[in-house]
Each structure stands twice: as C-alpha cells, then as structure tokens.
Amino acid sequence: MTVNAEIFPSPVHDHDDCVRAALDAAEAQCDRHGARLTALRRRVLELVWTSHEPVGAYALLDILKAEGQAAAPPTVYRALDFLLVQGLIHRLERRNAFVGCRRPTTPHSAEFLICTDCGRVAELDDPSIGAAVRLGAEAQGFTVTRQTIEVEGLCPDCRKQGH
Ligand SMILES: [Zn+2]
Ligand SMILES: [Zn+2]
Ligand SMILES: [Zn+2]
Incomplete structure (x- = not known):
C-alpha cells in the first residue's frame, strides 16, 4: 500500500x-x-x-x-x-x-482522518466514499443533503513512531 x-x-x-x-x-x-x-x-x-x-x-x-x-x-x-x-x-x-x-474551489463532501495522537486532521480526497454513502442512503429511500465523515486513528508519522 x-x-x-x-x-x-x-x-x-x-x-x-x-x-x-x-x-x-x-x-x-x-x-x-x-x-x-x-x-x-x-x-x-x-x-x-x-x-x-x-x-x-x-x-x-x-x-x-x-x-x-x-x-x-x-x-x-x-x-x-x-x-x-x-x-x-x-x-x-x-x-x-x-x-x-485545502481545495475550497472544488465542491466536495468532507471525509476527515483525525489523528488521536498528534491531533492533526487531514481531508481525504476520495469522491467514491461520498458516492457510496449516497448510494447506500438512496437504496433506503433517503436523500443525503449534507455529509461529514470523521474517522479517528493514527497518522503516518505517529504510526512510524510506533504509538
Ligand atoms: Zn502546513
Ligand atoms: Zn475541504
Ligand atoms: Zn499523528
């Protein structure tokens, strides 16, 4: 990977x-x-x-x-x-x-990776995630108007330090 x-x-x-x-x-x-x-x-x-x-x-x-x-x-x-x-x-x-x-000019749904160790946050730039959520919701007859996905874990630097 x-x-x-x-x-x-x-x-x-x-x-x-x-x-x-x-x-x-x-x-x-x-x-x-x-x-x-x-x-x-x-x-x-x-x-x-x-x-x-x-x-x-x-x-x-x-x-x-x-x-x-x-x-x-x-x-x-x-x-x-x-x-x-x-x-x-x-x-x-x-x-x-x-x-x-970091990319205010492009409309996007927001998916965040939050490092629970150093506290830094990065925005995932992966339209397939938002699309998957919309599809899943749509299958339940639900229309998504706003979505924010927040994922906690370890960033590459904290992971390297073996936390
Ligand atoms: Zn910076
Ligand atoms: Zn953004
Ligand atoms: Zn970190």
Whole structure:
C-alpha cells in the first residue's frame, strides 16, 4: 500500500506555504463569489490555519482578545459562518472545532482522518466514499443533503513512531 504523504504534511514542512496558499485561495474564492473577505474574516481564517489541528471558536476568541481586537463571540461566529459558507473551512462535529480546507474551489463532501495522537486532521480526497454513502442512503429511500465523515486513528508519522 502506498502512503499518500500529501494529505498529512511532514511535521517539518514549511507551514507558511500552507497558510499563504490558503489565504490566496480564499481571496480568489471570495472574488469569484463577490463576497468580502474583511480583515477580521481573513484573520480568523489565518488563525484556523495556525496548524493542521482543529481550532475551537473559544480558542480563536482568546487569541483575538489577546491581539486587542474587541471581538465578541457573535462576531467570531459570524466570521466562522462566512468561512464555512464560502467553503474555506470545515467544521468537525466530533471536536466542535474548525479546520481549513485545502481545495475550497472544488465542491466536495468532507471525509476527515483525525489523528488521536498528534491531533492533526487531514481531508481525504476520495469522491467514491461520498458516492457510496449516497448510494447506500438512496437504496433506503433517503436523500443525503449534507455529509461529514470523521474517522479517528493514527497518522503516518505517529504510526512510524510506533504509538
Ligand atoms: Zn502546513
Ligand atoms: Zn475541504
Ligand atoms: Zn499523528
């Protein structure tokens, strides 16, 4: 079995590149949709991209407060909603937290691999999974409107360390 190292980046990768790519993609996406990536929305997106681990809304609030931004919870929730609607971030129900999306321009159902050891999250890019769920649901007369699949386990790096 070949391990696709792409989705779990190396622990020593240049994360600034990830953040830059995410912010560039966000600007492009918002331009296309005629949506406004305000300074706060951009900063919230940047904070979600602090690492490849999911971030909760309250952690974001704390950071914004520490930066001297008078960000009330509703403001931050609205910014997160905006980013969700634009497809720039995903919400992990299991963690009640948010992760940045690496391919916001392509509509996709979200399947997540969550490492229970280091906490990193990667998005599986496998349309056959969503298709299989839709087919199975359809066979039961059920129409899928939204699906998020969250799978817990060990990432390649934690597995290598023998955890
Ligand atoms: Zn990165
Ligand atoms: Zn995504
Ligand atoms: Zn891990």
